Amino acid sequence: MNRTSRILMFATLVNTFGNGAYLTTSALLLTRYVGLTVGQVAVGLSAGALVGMVLSTPMGYVVDRLGPKRIYVAALLASAVCYAGLARVEGVWGFAAIACLIAVGDATAKAANGALIAAAVPPAERVRTRAYWRSTNNAGIALGTLAGGIPLALDSRAGYLVVLVGNAASFLIAAVLVGRIERPAVVPAPVGGPRMVALRDRPFMGFALVDGLAAALYNEMVSLALPLWLVRYTHAPVALVSAALLVNTIGCVTLQVWASRGTATAADAIPVGRRGALVVAGACVLFGLTEHRASWLVGALVVLAALVHLLGELWLSTATSAVVFGLAPDWAQGQYQAAQQTGRQIGNLAAPPLLIALVIGLGAPGWLGLALIFAAVAWAGPALVRRGLRLRRPELSDALA
Known part of the structure; x- marks a missing residue:
């Protein structure tokens, strides 16, 4: 793997570790300590899923036109702010708004990640590099899930908030790492062709x-x-x-x-x-x-x-x-x-x-x-x-x- 691929792997490991720990504890965090009802959590997550689905491809277009590195870093930073903001969210509409931003950030980051691999890796090596990324992604989530079991066992507000802050920090660290990647050239689209x-x-x-x-x-x-x-x-x-x-x-x-x-x-x-x-x-x-x-x-x-x-x-x-x-x-x-x-x-x-x-x-x-x-x-x-x-x-x- 080249330098870009190695940085992407490490950034993915850090980020998915934090996300795995958060996903393990999120249900209790949101309902018992943020104060949302189960129904409000369901509404917020559904809204996020719908908005993410609608905006995924347009955000992929933005990735192509502005460059995958720049947009990847922006998506990671925005996600860090959103996860940190969950600690202060109030009511279903505030949670739904943050859930929508997180969903769009997640879709944008995945599109930018794939585009970065395509830009940095020869075509014959892209699938293999993606396989390394998927292995790293699964390893990070698995390790994060195990770590999330500790605050679940303690069942305290402080423990859940540590996971939340840690997840936000994982996005910040990933953004710093991705920022070290050499910016690939933006490939111009054909003149007069369709955008989507x-x-x-x-x-x-x-x-x-x-x-x-x-x-x-x-x-x-x-x-x-x-x-x-x-x-x-x-x-x-x-x-x-x-x-x-x-x-x-x-x-x-x-x-x-x-x-x-x-x-x-x-x-x-x-x-x-x-x-x-x-x-x-x-x-x-x-x-x-x-x-x-x-x-x-x-x-x-x-x-x-x-x-x-x-x-x-x-x-x-x-x-x-x-x-x-x-x-x-x-x-x-x-x-x-x-x-x-x-x-x-x-x-x-x-x-x-x-x-x-x-x-x-x-x-x-x-x-x-x-x-x-x-x-x-x-x-x-x-x-x-x-x-x-x-x-x-x-x-x-x-x-x-």
Whole structure:
């Protein structure tokens, strides 16, 4: 990795450590010590999700035109101020306003991060660099989550406020680190072309929606659907969820770079994404086989399914990185990164009710239905990528010719 990549990794580790600790404690912090009701927290977070979804791609456009380094630093600094401001927030509207700013800052930072990687790393190394970033991101969140357990055990206002201030400080430190990166040149957009080119790219936006739903489903499968499933349809201990999550966390930290080998272009991503979706479909079948089984068999199947699920997730995330970097012209990397995040945000809204309706509402047939969804992703994702490659126009970028 070059100097820019190393700085991005370290900034990500610091930032996600603080964010992981905050996310672990935020529910109690906001309700018991800031004074918001559960309903007010839900309203504020929903408002933030909606505003972030609407403004992601426009902010990606700003990243492209003003430069990813400058906007990345600005987003980190704004987020630091917002998190610090949560300690003094009053009422639902004040919280909703801060939640909206945090959501926009988060979307902008992710777009700028991807655009910085695209600007600083040769095309053949971008997916591998992104894999290192994802491993670092997962490691930081995992370590932060463990650290957040300390104030939870103490359950004191001072402990929660230390986490809040620490999270704000993590954004400040990350901003200082990113500020040390050499500013990449801004690639000029074609004269007279559309500004929101990513939103006009139908194959890419179709892929972003398919990818967003798939990612939300495989992310929530273990953390949301599995515990509810174990309680309702098995006699096995719910602690199996911790084992499955541990498998996923360790695997995502240690194996993401391995999974990225041999994948550098959007064309490379086609078989990798297909394989990943089919493997996750297989994990769904394994989870469904646990219904009304002996506890020892449920435990064995859950661990096996978690391992299979992990492999599918790693391949799908690798394919996504290759497609986004590969289909975006150099002058629009920021908005393509942001448009892909919009697909993820839409998926995050749709996945929880879909999972509950299928898995909890239908039982084992629901897991089969979920497997069929991933089988459809294995067909639709590659088809959209192939169409996007066929429709690349030379005037967009040399990389898309």
